[in-house]
């Protein structure tokens with residue numbers, strides 16, 4: 088492996104509406120194992136942000152601890168970033184978001200980071216509908232600490248040493264739907280075509296957007312008998328729909344057959360255009376989404392794509408009626424309105 092990356096880029100590389108080529112959205116050279124699924128997800132994030140004409144300095148990347156949580160170093164170098172403590176990314180994201188609502192919050196976590204030590208924080212950030220993308224790079228093991236089974240490893244799945252996992256898996260997508268998440272998607276690191284539009288829609292969602300992305304660990308959990316290996320996931324994926332994301336104000340041009348198509352309008356006027364593949368599934372109906380995931384599981388399939396969305400989602404700022412401006416833009420008068428205002432406030436509480 089070489090640790091030197093050329094900075095040369097072809098002068099004819101396409102530019103987005105901001106005039107940036109895709110390399111402007113890249114991060115540092117990855118130190119993950121060659122072939123790690125996490126690096127493919129990082130590449131999809133770079134592509135999605137470039138296509139969406141996002142100013143990198145308008146993004147804050149947040150993570151916990153793990154190989155997955157190292158990932159924010161490998162995309163969007165020109166963004167804000169905070170690599171926090173194991174399982175504690177949601178509370179850092181909550182604080183940052185409440186202080187500055189004008190950034191796109193991009194949280195990256197692992198199945199260990201979320202489904203074990205971070206479970207308490209995960210369920211509460213869902214409940215609060217914090218506006219952020221929360222992406223779990225799910226490999227069914229603790230990659231960074233040498234491949235122990237995680238809580239998302241399926242019962243009966245075998246790890247690299249051939250030992251079978253005895254315990255039922257926590258299905259993070261089902262859990263998120265059950266707990267009231269307003270956007271839930273599931274994908275595979277090897278399916279960039281599906282992952283990029285899902286990421287774009289998640290970044291535009293007005294609330295908590297959860298993405299559970301199966302991301303094989305080539306070093307510790309890519310063996311025969313593992314249900315998170317590249318081969319197994321490729322053989323067992325079943326997509327709910329093919330999907331286009333159409334940013335606000337763009338004309339919708341499609342060639343899908345009538346009947347199978349569903350358009351979902353997002354808070355800012357962007358549209359998710361779905362060409363439905365899964366029968367008896369309605370992405371705007373929580374029960375239908377729950378049943379679709381369960382039915383797929385019964386067939387030994389991993390349901391991918393957009394699973395559930397609440398188009399009328401109301402995020403934490405709207406619920407709390409906070410200032411519509413970031414705190415750092417408020418002046419002294421607004422932050423400290425003086426003795427009379429304080430007395431009036433106290434009088435109202437008596």
Ligand SMILES: Cc1ncc(C[n+]2csc(CCOP(=O)(O)OP(=O)(O)O)c2C)c(N)n1
Pocket residue numbers: 152153154155156173196197198199200201204224226228229230231232237304
């Ligand atoms: C408080 C605390 N407990 C345990 C650890 C050890 N530890 C580091 S990463 C990790 C699990 C990582 O697994 P996952 O989140 O699935 O990420 P992956 O490395 O598989 O991407 C653990 C247990 C730690 N760093 N801090």
Ligand code: SF4
Pocket residue numbers: 118119120122123124125154155226230231303304305306307
């Ligand atoms: S140990 Fe596994 S999860 Fe970690 S970088 Fe290597 S392949 Fe990826």
